Every structure is written in structure tokens, then in C-alpha cells.
Amino acid sequence: MRRLSWFNVTSLTLGLAFLYLPMVVLVIYSFNASKLVTVWAGFSTRWYGELLHNEAFLDAAWVTLKVAVVSSTMATVLGTMAAYVLVRAGRFYGRTLFSGMIYAPLVMPEVITGLSLLLLFIGIGLDRGIFTIILAHTTFSMCYVSVVVSSRLVSFDRALEEAALDLGCTPFAAFRLVTLPIIAPAVIAGWLLAFTLSLDDLVIASFAAGPSATTLPIKIYSAVRLGVSPEINALSTIMIAIVTIGVITASLLTKRAAVRRNAEEHAADRA
Amino acid sequence: MARRGQRPQTVSGVAMRRLILIAIPYLWLFALFLIPFAIVLKISLSDTVLAIPPYAPQIDLAAGWQGIKDFFGALDGENFVFLTSDDLYWKAYLSSLRIAALSTLMTLLVGFPIAYAMARAPDEWRPTLMMLVILPFWTSFLIRVYSWMGILANEGILNQVLTWTGIIDSPLQILNTNTAVYIGIVYTYLPFMILPIYAALERLDGSLLEAAEDLGCSRTSAFWLITLPLSKNGVIAGCFLVFIPAVGEFVIPSLLGGSRTLMIGKVLWEEFFSNRDWPVASAVAVVLLLILVIPIVLFQRQEQKQREAEG
DSSP states (O other), X not given: OOOOOHHHHHHHHHHHHHHHHHHHHHHHHTTBSSSXXXXXXXXXXXXXXXXXXXXXXXXXXXXXXXXXXHHHHHHHHHHHHHHHHHHHSOOOTTHHHHHHHHHHHHHSOHHHHHHHHHHHHHHTTOOXXXXXXXXXXXXXXXXXXXXXXXXXXXXXXXXXXXXXXXXXXXXXXXXXXXXHHHHHHHHHHHHHHHHHHHHHOOHHXXXXXXXXXXXXXXXXXXXXXXXXOHHHHHHHHHHHHHHHHHHHHHHHHHHHHHHXXXXXXXXXXXX | OOOTTOOTTHHHHHHHHHHHHHHHHHXXXXXXXXXXXXXXXXXXXXXXXXXXXXXXXXXXGGGHHHXXXXXXXXXXXXXXXXXXXXXXXXXXXXXXXXXXXXXXXXXXXXXXXXXXXXXXXOGGGHHHHHHHHHHHHHSOHHHHHHHHHHHHSTTSHHHHHHHHTTSOSSOOOOTTSHHHHHHHHHHHHHHHHHHHHHHHHHHSOHHHHHHHHHTTOOHHHHIIIIIHHHTHHHHHHHHHHHXXXXXXXXXXXXXXXXXXXXXXXHHHHHHHHTSOOHHHHHHHHHHHHHHHXXXXXHHHHHHHHHHHHHO
16 A cells, blocks of 8 residues: 655645635534624524525525426436437538537636527527526536536447347337446436536526526525625535535445446356 | 338438437527527627617618618627727736636646645545545535635634734735635636546556656656656646636636726626626627637647547
8 A cells, every 4th residue: 555645645635625624614604693704603503594484595496496407407318419419420511510519618608608698588589587597507508418428428339239220129229228228327427417507507597597587596696795694604504515415425326336336247257 | 011120211210310319409509509609799799779679780671681781781890999999808808817827827736736646645545535526516616606705804714813823913805806816716626627637647657657766766856757747638638627717707706806806707797787788798708709719729629639649
């Protein structure tokens, strides 16, 4: 076993402290009894209580969740199709433009994506609300999904699909029975990525949302623009807790799947 | 009737399905990415008017060919001339580029030692370390930026600690300055720098370093002669991944920066939401994209080269 030098231990410790201290501070201060966020006045769960009675936040959270579920699901379908087209469809007219449109939104500043979508919605006379936020989120997150899925598609053995076709599968059945199970981890990862991107997005949602729909990030932004607020600390703590539990569960599940696969391979070797 | 999967029209059926498969994502992106961008370009060439929508000209299709000709005739580059005449804009572009470049450099200096230490860590630690670096990435960006507001404020935790330990007498003004923006960018984009560098360093063959040491190379010069050049691709990828989004950043300068922090993402936002000047906001967007095209193309080329080298 290699041992880490003091330099490496120091940089890891400092680095992780830098990454986590701000969030730890946020969590600690969400339990502060004082309204003044910088003065510690004892432990209290008062802000969580007030948060639960704040209709505006609950409404915004509900809107955000709806937008995230619908847009990430649509983005996963469209993104998987796009990945399949990029990797499997071969040459077709306008392929360069297509791959350009997949990669460009990944590096496009959010303010530009948001502005351009808003001008489109106004141009075609679409009322802004939940629907337009879903359209906007689907569009930029499908590109992330297609990048994740296409990297998996590139690395898999095409002969498996061809065998299925030779054995009389329709292309769709071959996709459903052979391709999809193999790329499933990437599709799930893509969905999760699209889901978090949608939950998290402030800039594009601000442009795409009309007065009728407010998402949680828009609400948080307008609350914190003027300064730190204990209710937002409580809300942040809840969100951090959900993400932490989610990521740890996901990594444990992948680890268990890897262990099981290993065991199966060993068993197959012995047989 | 032929058996399932061996229908006579299979060939044209396959071609048809392929076409539909291509068409759906293609048309979606065309309608919701390319056309909106064409609209931005068009409005950037229009004039601001007091109307709804607040720009002119509009295409008058009822007037037929003459309407379309009038429409194109009324477009001009006035807004772009305006951008060059008011120094707010070019100062904001320059300042965004400077802030992005400096914070990319700082992220590299902070991120490299962390990635290096991760790559040198015992094998059984690595998945945990990876997860610890990725976890903040899944946490809300807005919340991570916000968390610094309470730390950097005048009566915030950092100032409290510094005053308590006697390092300073009066609180430092950090929040609402460019310093806070640098801290915010380094903090939020750090995982984007660490992960590609770690990926490059992890692949590095340890026997190269042993060979260098056997041949009398000191540890320091082995680092400069072997480790650093071989991690070059990771460093370049990390720098692009931080620099490109940092240039157009809005949330960080808006929450951590002050009124004197000039960044183009913030200018565009205010031009649109506060001044309601759509043509100028569109022109700002077009120029921002033109500035970013160079680093974006360089980045794509670098990625392509690396893919080919690996493939």
C-alpha cells in the first residue's frame, strides 16, 4: 500500500474542507434560533417550521418538482434518440449541424440560451408558464443526456444488435431487448443529470417563466439577493440532505451491482 | 402475410423509421435552439421602440414580397455601434474575460494539488474521494454560491474569526467585491477542474516516475519533466470547463459581486429585465457568443484530438 506524503494529505484535507465548510456552515446556521444569521442564539428548529407554513415556497417547490420530472423524462427520451442517431445512424444530410446543435448548448452561456428561448416564446405568442419552462429545460438537458448516452453506445459491441436482427427481431425489438438493457445505466444517469439540472436552474427558468409560474430557484434568488435569510438556510439544508442521501444510495447500489457482477463472473469461470 | 420481422416492406420500413428517428430530435433542436438564436440575431439588428414587443421592424407577411424587402431594409448594425460607443459594454467584456481567466488560473492552482493527491491516494480510498468531489456538483449551484454570502459578509463568519483571533481590528469588506466573485467561481467550478486532471493523472504509469528516480532524477524534477507534461490534456480540459462558463456567469457576480463588479452576463440580464432594451440585450448576446466561439472551437478540437489519441 502506498502512503500519502504530508503534502498530499494536507492538500486533500484543505481541499475537502474548502469544498464542504460552506455547506456545513449553512447547515449549522439553519438551526440557529436567532433571526440574525450571524449571531448564535441557541439550537432551534423554528425556521423549518416557518418554511413548512410558507405557502409561496411550497408552491414553488411543487412547480419545480413537476417541471423537473416532466422535462427530465422528455429530455431522456429525446437525448437517447439523439445519441442513437449520432452513433448509429451513419451519414445523413445535415449531420454536422445536428452534432453542432447537440454540443453547442453545453457550452452556451445560460443567459444567451434563456434570452433566445424567451424571444422565441414571445415571437410565436406562447404564454409563459410551466409549459415554457418545461420546453426550455428539455431542450438544454437533452443535450447532456445525449452526451452521456452516446459515450456508452460508442463502447458497446454492435454485433449483439446485429445478431438480434439476424435472428428476426424488428429494429425496435432489438433496441428494446438488446440495446436498452445495455445502455440502461447511462440512460438512468442521464435522467438524474437532467433532473438535477432542471431543479437547479435559475437563469433559463427566469427567462422562460412568466408571472404565473415561479420555481424554487427563482424564489430563493429573489429572497437572498438582499442578504442571508434563516428560512433559506433551512431550505438549503433540506436540499443538501436529499442530494447527499441520493448520491450515497446510488454509489452503494452501483458498488453492490459491481460486486455481484464480479461474483457471477467468478462463478462462470469456475463452471 | 409474411412472418413477423420478415415483412416484404422491411427495407422501406427501416428507412422510414430511421428518418423518423433522426427527424424528432433534429426538429426539436432546430425549433428550440437554432430558430431562437436566429431570432436573437434578428432582434440585435432591429431598433428599440416603445411598443409591445419593444422592437421594430416586424415582418409584415400580408404585404408580401415588399413587406419582406422592407423588413430586411430596416435591419442595421446600430446596436453594435452603440455597444462600441458606450464604454460600459467593452469594459464589461474585458472585465468578464479577465475575471474568468484569473479565476481559471486560481482554480487550477487549487485543483491540481487536490487531483494529484487523489491520484496518489491508496486504491481503496479513491471511490470515496471521487464521490466527495462529485457530491457538491449535484448540490444546487445557487445554494453553494449563497452559502458564501454568510461567510464573507462584514459581520460574517470569516470576519468574526479573524477579529476574534486578533488578526484584524475592523471587518474586511469582502462580500460585494471582485474578491468574493473570484472565491465564488473557484469554489463552484473546482470539481470541473479536479475531475479531468485526476483522470489524466490516474492513467499515468507509475513506472515512468520510478525509472526517472532510478536514473537520478530528483522528485521535483520528475514532477516537472514527467507528471506535469503527461497531465497536460487534463489541465487543458479543466481550464476550458472553468473558463467558458465563467465568462458568461450571472449568479456569482449578482450575489457575491458589488455594484462595481462588471460582468457581461449581469449586464445582459439587467439590459433585458431592468432596462427592457431587447435589441441591445440581443446585441450583447451575439457579441458574447462571438467572443466565446474561439475558446469553444479550441476546446472541441482538443477533445477530438484526445478522443482520437485514445481510440
